[in-house]
Amino acid sequence: MKRLLFLLLLFCAVSQAEEKRDPLVFDDVPLKALVRHPDWFVDDPFLDLPTDLRNAVDSGKKGLIVYFGQRRCAYCRQLMEVNFKTPDIIHYTRENFDVVAVDIWSPEEVTTPGGQTMSQRDYALKMGTNFTPSLIFYDREGNIALRLRGYYPPYQFRAALEYVAGGHYKRESFPVYLARGDQTLHFEPGDLVEEDFFSPPPYYLDRSRFPGERPLAVFFEQGNCHACDILHSGPLRQPAIIALFKRFDSVQLDIHSDDPVVTPDGRKTTARKWAGALGIFYAPTLIFFDERGREIIRVDSVVHFFRLRNVLNYVLNKGYLSHPSFQLWRSAEREKTVP
Numbered sequence: 001m002k003r004l005l006f007l008l009l010l011f012c013a014v015s016q017a018e019e020k021r022d023p024l025v026f027d028d029v030p031l032k033a034l035v036r037h038p039d040w041f042v043d044d045p046f047l048d049l050p051t052d053l054r055n056a057v058d059s060g061k062k063g064l065i066v067y068f069g070q071r072r073c074a075y076c077r078q079l080m081e082v083n084f085k086t087p088d089i090i091h092y093t094r095e096n097f098d099v100v101a102v103d104i105w106s107p108e109e110v111t112t113p114g115g116q117t118m119s120q121r122d123y124a125l126k127m128g129t130n131f132t133p134s135l136i137f138y139d140r141e142g143n144i145a146l147r148l149r150g151y152y153p154p155y156q157f158r159a160a161l162e163y164v165a166g167g168h169y170k171r172e173s174f175p176v177y178l179a180r181g182d183q184t185l186h187f188e189p190g191d192l193v194e195e196d197f198f199s200p201p202p203y204y205l206d207r208s209r210f211p212g213e214r215p216l217a218v219f220f221e222q223g224n225c226h227a228c229d230i231l232h233s234g235p236l237r238q239p240a241i242i243a244l245f246k247r248f249d250s251v252q253l254d255i256h257s258d259d260p261v262v263t264p265d266g267r268k269t270t271a272r273k274w275a276g277a278l279g280i281f282y283a284p285t286l287i288f289f290d291e292r293g294r295e296i297i298r299v300d301s302v303v304h305f306f307r308l309r310n311v312l313n314y315v316l317n318k319g320y321l322s323h324p325s326f327q328l329w330r331s332a333e334r335e336k337t338v339p
Contacts, residue, residue, distance in 0.1 A: 023082045023153040024230050028304035031072040038084050041067075042100045047110035047120065049100065050142070056098040057140050062165045064113075065099045068124050068134040075151040075302065076133045083157050092158065096165040097137070104129055104327060113142040130297065130326040131307070137164045145169040150301025153227075156282065175281035191223035193232040197245045198252045201259065205251065207293030208266035212249060215296070215315050216264060216289040219252040220271075220280050227302065228284045235305045244312040248288075255280060264293030288315045296320050 042052055053064045069076040083089050093099065102110060104124035111117050118126070127136060131150040137160075139145045145164045152160070159178055163169055168177050198219070205216060221228045235241050253261065255275040262268055269277070278287065285300040288311070296315055299308070314320065314329055323329035 023078060024227055024302055026074060026078055026304070028074040028306045030306075031074055031077060034071045035069060035073060035076045035080060037067075037080065037101050038090075038099075040090075040094055040099075042098050044100060045108075047100065047102065047108070049111055049113045049138075050115060051111075052098060052100050053113055053138060053140075053142055059098075061098060062096045063137060063139045063145065065093070065097045066102055066136045066138065067099055068102045068104050068127070068129040068132055068136070070104055070132045073132045075131070075307070078151050078302075079133045079157075083154050086154050089154060089158055089161070092161050092165070096161065104132060105331075113138050125325055125328070128325075131299070131301065132327075135160075137169075139164065139169070146174060148301070150299070150303070152282065152301055173279060175276065175279055178281050192221050192252060192254060193229065194252065195232070195236060195245075195250070197242065197248075197250050199249060203251055203253065203259065203261040203271075205264050205289075205293075206262045206266045207264045207289070207291065211291040212293075213291070214247060214249050215291060216293075217245065217248040217250040218287045218289070219250065220255045220275050220278075220283060220285040220287070221252060222255050222283040225283050227282075231284050231303070235303070235308050238305055241305065241309060241312070244309065244316065247316055248312075255283060264289045264295075266293075286311075290315075290320075297326060 042055075044052055049064065049066065056064050067079075069079075084093070102120045102124060104121060106120035108120055109117055110120050110123050112123060124134075127134070127147075129149065133148075133151060135148045136144055137146040137148075146160060146169055148157075148160055156178070160174070163174055163177050172180070205218070207216070236245075253259065253271040253275070256272055258270045258272055260268070261271055261274055263274055275285075278285075280300065282300050285298060286303070287298040288296045290296055297311060297320065299311060303311075310330060311326070314326055319326075319329040319333075323332060
């Protein structure tokens with residue numbers, strides 16, 4: 001509790017200038033001004049991705065990045081205004097990849113790397129771009145080397161670029177690459193910020209035999225985690241968010257701990273092993289399960305109030321039953337409010 005109070009005082013004292021320097025601190029409401037792409041993105045109004053990939057390979061690059069975005073997405077603006085304005089990231093990206101932009105709502109056609117022709121909207125749905133920005137890295141042969149869903153700060157985004165450009169995706173998963181390449185990711189268990197709505201151990205989450213009465217939210221976190229601190233001192237201090245989480249069964253797990261866990265599908269394991277099996281590489285990651293233990297959606301990137309509230313409502317209102325895509329559900333919800 002003392003640490004939580006300290007964090008609250010710390011974040012209240014942060015100046016606006018400091019907020020602008022912190023890639024994790026920003027307002028995520030839809031933008032009034034449209035997101036602008038860097039002028040070095042591929043200018044391809046017809047989006048023929050096989051040709052774009054071939055051009056990238058012919059120019060000596062390691063592959064193609066397809067960026068899926070929305071014109072008023074605050075997270076997309078962070079990618080453009082922070083990551084793609086960092087000199088080292090700009091240089092490394094342009095040296096190794098060409099980047100093509102896809103509008104997830106556009107009816108314009110795109111030819112996929114596999115040769116299929118469809119609308120950009122259908123392509124985004126097919127690739128499971130629940131959150132924007134989403135990036136798919138295609139290697140020189142047109143195979144998917146990595147997917148990133150949501151906004152990641154520069155240090156992890158740079159690692160993703162190196163993971164693909166260096167060919168590491170052929171030998172190991174991205175979480176393993178991160179853990180192997182940066183020993184600072186190995187934090188000691190503990191030192192987590194707790195919330196009143198978290199259920200205490202033991203972590204018996206089995207819903208395979210008897211369904212739960214409420215959906216389940218699992219918070220995967222780690223110690224000394226700046227992004228975790230921002231989640232707890234920001235969105236999780238908002239009464240509207242707290243009220244929604246009180247309608248879930250919620251647990252907090254340290255991704256580096258050996259705390260015993262019985263998973264929603266009934267398997268006995270530990271928090272660390274379960275996080276590894278789920279492919280978690282970003283903390284905090286929130287995974288939501290239905291009453292029978294089936295995963296509904298996960299938030300494994302930077303998340304703030306507006307997006308988190310919508311995800312919680314998507315789960316609580318069972319929007320996934322009629323709209324398997326979160327973005328389609330959001331679009332349908334917006335249409336309900338239009339006179």
